[in-house]
Amino acid sequence: MPRTNDDVRIEIVSFLKETLDQRGYPPSIREIGAHVGLSSPASVQHHLRRLEADGLIHRDPTRSRAISLSNEPPRAIEIPLLASVGAGYSVVAETGASEMLAIPSSMIGSGDHFALQVRGDSMIDAGIFDGDYAIVHQQPDANDGDIVIATIDDQFGTIKVLRKVGNRVLLEARNRRDPNLQIPTEITQRGRVQGKVIALWRNL
Amino acid sequence: MPRTNDDVRIEIVSFLKETLDQRGYPPSIREIGAHVGLSSPASVQHHLRRLEADGLIHRDPTRSRAISLSNEPPRAIEIPLLASVGAGYSVVAETGASEMLAIPSSMIGSGDHFALQVRGDSMIDAGIFDGDYAIVHQQPDANDGDIVIATIDDQFGTIKVLRKVGNRVLLEARNRRDPNLQIPTEITQRGRVQGKVIALWRNL
DNA sequence: GAGGTTCTCGTACATATGTTTACCAGCTAT
């Protein structure tokens, strides 16, 4: 079965994707030709022109290796996965980030974020279980009702619901079963909000 | 305050990252020079040599624009976000995928995956709420106790716990409050497993 | 101050690379 022209186009796009993934910069026209079996750079250029007309690639004339794929794979950003949230506002700077967690940029907005693995069942009635990863937007305050990561007396960070009643700032758990967790904790003086939980990830 | 040499290095790396993100291929040495304020290509090359010695970048001599960053940003893959799971095993092929959801490759393994936004409170006691995104590994069967997406009589897909009791295959909800959901659904004949829920994403 | 290192510049150079042109082979339609 002979190779059709569309086959060559597909091969070229695949090679482009492959090369960009492997070494980070696009191949030259002659490299493409050597890979797909075209000895003349003019032949490759002919296909490239078609591919650009079809909108599959973008090119910048008068530049070397100026080929880019139209549907580039989505980039992810890495946020630090903290073992614990210590004292101070600049959480990331002070705490040594042991691991990084990749999160698609489309899922979180701007600003500094970090991740924290939830320990304990204090938020079980909010659907946040032991072992879940909380994706946190780092901020020094939050609104009433927000789920936040907060530290009390500079202890390890806990995940709770922030309540603001008059001048008082409280942390509420979400666990009907454990009577110890029914009493809101006053953090007006002693506590500090480290960030707002904006998303949750759970591995099943 | 004068600009130190390290500042220039940082600027170069930032410019590399920026350019790679924006147009997909690295800048030339002279482009770098024009951006960071170095008029001679030799100056830029000097810094590039240092950066490569420090392991921050990789270069391929005798090639144009052959610069790549050492710590390239993690790639994400896109999985289809299905509005509903229809009949048949090849879910993706048959259902028109309206949207795509970016998921870091590190979070999911190999095989075909899709995402489904959970509707209803049938799994509320498993910490799966209305509106959550279920990340599903497409597979025709699963083990007892797994949370699966299944279709009954080729209806819309539902998320339930799979139970295997003897020869019978059941779907169990996880909702103590709703008495209608207490009765397991027999799917031995009429139902079909579309995939296993491997992860959960929730926007708060 | 002497001497070394680092950084920059300007220039020259070799070539990798995209572009163009001319030409040929195969296919299709009139």
Place this chain on the structure above:
DNA sequence: ATAGCTGGTAAACATATGTACGAGAACCTC
């Protein structure tokens, strides 16, 4: 057959681009 389109090769061309060399300036160490 003739014309036209497509897609290939080869060669020539212009230049973008990485590299090397020489020199000078700034800075540190002794």
